[in-house]
Amino acid sequence: MxxxxxxxxxxxxxxxxxxxxxxxxxxxxxxxxxxxxxxxxxxxxxxxxxxxxxxxxCPGFIDIQSHSIMPLMIDGRSLSKITQGVTTEIMGEAWTPAPFGGQIADPFDGALFTHEVAEWRERAQGWRRFRDWLEAMVAAGVSPNIGSFLGGGTLRRYGCGMRMGPAAPHELELMRRVMAEAMEDGAFGVSYALIYPPDAYVATDELIEVCKVVARYGGVYITHIRSEGSRLLEGIEEAIDIGRAAGLPVEIYHLKAAGVENWPKMPDVVRRIRLLYTSYASDDLPCVDRGGA
Incomplete structure (x- = not known):
């Protein structure tokens, strides 16, 4: 051979x-x-x-919380990651550039480095399905394997724009349909960052209804919980409640107790998770100073 x-x-x-x-x-x-x-x-x-x-x-490393959406558009070689052994990037923390439509006016609204990807910004307005973005990246040529969750912020803007308050029944139904299409297109699940708008406007029952769609396809709910400080325990319990009600695994990213006064809460966090839910994982921040991923 x-x-x-x-x-x-x-x-x-x-x-x-x-x-x-x-x-x-x-x-x-x-x-x-x-x-x-x-x-x-x-x-x-x-x-x-x-x-x-x-x-x-060794096998290539998998970056399970990649922020390479824009960098891969700027330079698909991804030399800074490839030379460290990262061969797979999983994206979609709260935001994805697709699908475009509904009440989304700008697919790159709020994203960094948009001045360097003007051509991609124009192309993104044609990405009506979740898969259109990933297929465009592969066609353009990227070194790593890529995959993504559907950004919950993108989904919320699709249905409700940046409006505060609960989704109307027809808006929720639209978001559930778009979520189903994304799962059919290969999304791993849905990701919400509940401390940032518009994700912060999403009520628990809305999250459960969206996650029920994800569960039908065997997907995962990943979340930046609503509070990492004084209401840390309440944020953990909400994530667990969503997973149990929708029937799907939960991944908490940026798990930490923010503020010295909240550090003693972490053992209780672990106990509650072990007691209340088994389909759980987290990405931890084992550092004293705060910062993004």
């Missing part, structure tokens, strides 16, 4: 949790075809041989 690439002599960390070992890795096309002890595969069996002596060979 012939291989395209043979990586020889590296320390293989295979992601299984087992200790690393010296080995060779053979690649055929875009697949890992073989992982063997050193020297089992002759160099002549591969078109290209890479000497990995003194290096680590």
């Amino acid at each position: 012939g291989f395209d690439v043979l990586i020889r002599g590296g320390r293989v960390v295979d992601g299984s949790g087992n200790p690393w070992f010296y080995g060779d890795v053979a690649i055929a096309g875009d697949r890992i075809a073989a992982v063997t002890p050193p020297g089992r595969i002759a160099a002549e069996q591969a078109r290209t041989t890479v000497d990995a002596t003194g290096m680590v060979v």
Whole structure:
């Protein structure tokens, strides 16, 4: 059997949790075809041989909370991530540039670096389906594998614009339909950042109704909860209530207790989650200083 690439002599960390070992890795096309002890595969069996002596060979890292929507439009090579071993980027924290429509006037409203992607901004006005954005990125050429959640802020603006208050029945039904279309297009679920507008205007019952659609497709609800400080416990309980009522897993991103006075609450947070809900995960901020992801 012939291989395209043979990586020889590296320390293989295979992601299984087992200790690393010296080995060779053979690649055929875009697949890992073989992982063997050193020297089992002759160099002549591969078109290209890479000497990995003194290096680590491991699966690509997955950035599960990527903020690369705009950077990938600026430069699809993503050199700063690829050279660190990041090969998959999962985007969609609260905002996505698609779908465009409904009450959204500008698909890039509030996004950073928009002055560098004027052409993309114009193209985005034709992205009527969630998949249109991802397909456009792949067609333009991006180095990493990409995927995304549907941004809850995008969904809310689609149905209600930036208006405060609960969604009207017809607005909620529209958002549920758009959510279903996004799941059919490959979205991993929906993501809300409930401390930022317009997500902050979304009531719990609206979140549950949207998440019920996500649940039908086996998706996940990820959330920046409403409070990380004085109402941290209430924010945690709301996230758990949504997951239980809609019947889907919950991921809390930026889990932390903001403010020294709230640090003692974290053990109670963990206890409540373990007691009340099992389909839960979080991305933690293990630092004293605050900041974005």
